Amino acid sequence: MAGENFLNAAGIGKHGNDTIFSWWAKFQEAKAAGKPAVNGTIGALLENDGSLAINKVVDAAVRNAPEQEISAYAPLAGLPSFLDLTKTLAFGDARTQLEELGFNFASTASPGGSGALFLAANNFLSAGQSALLRDRHWGPYKGFLQNNALEFETWPLLPPNGSEVHPYFAKDEFDTKLKQMCSSQDKIMVWLNDPAHNPTGLSMTPEGRFACLESFVDSALNNPDVGHTLLLDSAYSLYADETHAWADTILESIENGMMWPENLLICVAISLSKSHTIYGLRTGALVSMHPEKEVTDRMDTVMCVTARQTWSATPRVSQYCVSEMHSSEEGGKAWAEERDRLKQLLDDRRNALISECEKLGVPLNPTMDGFFAWLESDNPSEIAHKCADNGVFLVPLTGGVRIGLCALPLDEVPKVAEALSMALS
Numbered sequence: 001m002a003g004e005n006f007l008n009a010a011g012i013g014k015h016g017n018d019t020i021f022s023w024w025a026k027f028q029e030a031k032a033a034g035k036p037a038v039n040g041t042i043g044a045l046l047e048n049d050g051s052l053a054i055n056k057v058v059d060a061a062v063r064n065a066p067e068q069e070i071s072a073y074a075p076l077a078g079l080p081s082f083l084d085l086t087k088t089l090a091f092g093d094a095r096t097q098l099e100e101l102g103f104n105f106a107s108t109a110s111p112g113g114s115g116a117l118f119l120a121a122n123n124f125l126s127a128g129q130s131a132l133l134r135d136r137h138w139g140p141y142k143g144f145l146q147n148n149a150l151e152f153e154t155w156p157l158l159p160p161n162g163s164e165v166h167p168y169f170a171k172d173e174f175d176t177k178l179k180q181m182c183s184s185q186d187k188i189m190v191w192l193n194d195p196a197h198n199p200t201g202l203s204m205t206p207e208g209r210f211a212c213l214e215s216f217v218d219s220a221l222n223n224p225d226v227g228h229t230l231l232l233d234s235a236y237s238l239y240a241d242e243t244h245a246w247a248d249t250i251l252e253s254i255e256n257g258m259m260w261p262e263n264l265l266i267c268v269a270i271s272l273s274k275s276h277t278i279y280g281l282r283t284g285a286l287v288s289m290h291p292e293k294e295v296t297d298r299m300d301t302v303m304c305v306t307a308r309q310t311w312s313a314t315p316r317v318s319q320y321c322v323s324e325m326h327s328s329e330e331g332g333k334a335w336a337e338e339r340d341r342l343k344q345l346l347d348d349r350r351n352a353l354i355s356e357c358e359k360l361g362v363p364l365n366p367t368m369d370g371f372f373a374w375l376e377s378d379n380p381s382e383i384a385h386k387c388a389d390n391g392v393f394l395v396p397l398t399g400g401v402r403i404g405l406c407a408l409p410l411d412e413v414p415k416v417a418e419a420l421s422m423a424l425s
């Protein structure tokens, strides 16, 4: 293979297999050939006319940035005002109450949510250990973990036998995995992309979140020598109906007397790519929460050093602009109005897809929030090819077909349901 004498084993194992981009290319080919083509492939929010949807308030703030803020490095950990903002973005209104209850927060800026996930993968497990993910998850998780010599195990997205109490959390399987992993690892890390999951659009219910947190805390209490890190990937959560659902669950659990074991750390991977439509400005943060200040101070040091040794500093201009924007009530309100407009695009498309699929008997997975919807399937590639034959381009992934509501014009949504229906028949 070309380059083998230069590449190490890890490099040789890397193949250009980005399914999402290859299906987007198929859509573009069909369009260029003048065929009818519906784009449900890419993971960026598009307006109904196919142009990139932009939060105009963020855009205006970036364009007005002083030249110093554009050119200069940011401090290695991130701009202090931005780090403060990320704690609020992570925990919403609950932040102040959590602080009053004695909790401390750490935050380190990162190039997008991807950088935050890298910081976690690089520091929270030892080489050879496994992280725990749901079986349907964002594909790049695997690479972030493997590049840090980590493996992963999974538990099902939905309870295999259903659950009336928490229909979107497979508690028994989660408990079993935790138990197994605690017997073989001295550290546990769960990555949970909720609310507004990529690739399904699933959001757990409050009951599911309480059950999940309880299981994790019980596991930490029962295994005091095993470090337990719960990382919440909030990449799409500012487009969810309950934007700070996890913060609310955490706060309520603590107020109801939940014990916080010393060996429990909760982290939030923040991404401003979607929430502020600055995908290319690579801005995010890893926020950690723990009752002991010594612990969060240590996280600040470790993550800052890791950042320094990996990408140096995160872009300054975006950190500056969003923290200035959110520092005033009008700025925050103006951003939220734009966010609401963009969310409405997603809500309208999702409601239309759900209703069209219901009419045609297409068994769409539960989907509530965020950029995507999902059809579970044992042969996703066959379904995606059949849909493409009918001019509808979706993305076949492990276990199903991802429907990029974010990219679909509203009036094309019925065609997606029809193509899926035909593919299934």
Ligand SMILES: Cc1ncc(COP(=O)(O)O)c(C=O)c1O
Binding pocket: 043, 111, 112, 113, 114, 115, 138, 193, 198, 233, 235, 270, 271, 272, 273, 274, 279, 283, 284
């Ligand atoms: C589930 C999930 N997490 C994190 C990210 C991180 O995005 P970024 O690095 O662009 O901020 C993405 C982006 O697609 C995502 O889908």
